[in-house]
């Protein structure tokens with residue numbers, strides 16, 4: 132048995148609806164600017180005819196389960212919610228075609244790509260990496276995974292988010308600029324997708340700031356709901 136200096140990192144995982152087995156998480160890919168109205172509100176419109184999707188990555192250790200209370204993060208005064216459909220990968224795939232993409236999908240979940248918007252925008256505008264703005268502790272919120280089953284490849288369905296019960300984001304998955312097969316075909320050009328990978332598919336318009344004490348709730352039709360309470364700063 133290998134002897135370690137200190138306990139190795141745990142396996143991060145998510146519950147699976149209808150199963151007592153958990154989904155072990157490998158990598159967390161996130162798609163930037165994948166709804167036109169959100170791209171516009173961020174001041175960076177997307178022209179699909181001349182542009183490709185882009186990605187950033189969060190550590191699996193950033194994962195937090197729906198229903199948690201997390202501390203207001205350090206280093207920011209503009210902590211934003213982003214409601215997103217999460218695709219959970221259950222089969223390996225490299226250079227897959229759009230037609231073959233569905234076999235990679237284990238299931239779906241409702242997720243929140245929590246963001247230190249002030250730090251992200253400073254990095255973006257200075258041409259620096261987004262890590263401080265995007266990849267921080269508790270920043271990848273995810274609910275239980277719903278197996279693909281009869282859902283197939285999701286092409287439409289409402290996606291919505293509220294803060295303290297007040298509607299903030301309301302859109303439809305049909306408004307994704309790059310849909311699920313297109314994303315899997317593209318991303319698998321650059322990575323060998325593996326079981327356990329999660330893909331946050333981007334957020335619709337209406338992102339905004341939350342403060343300590345706020346309750347964030349979100350829903351995706353046929354997939355489920357997610358919740359997060361913002362606690363006090365550490």
Ligand code: MN
Nearest residue numbers: 213244333334
């Ligand atoms: Mn996002």
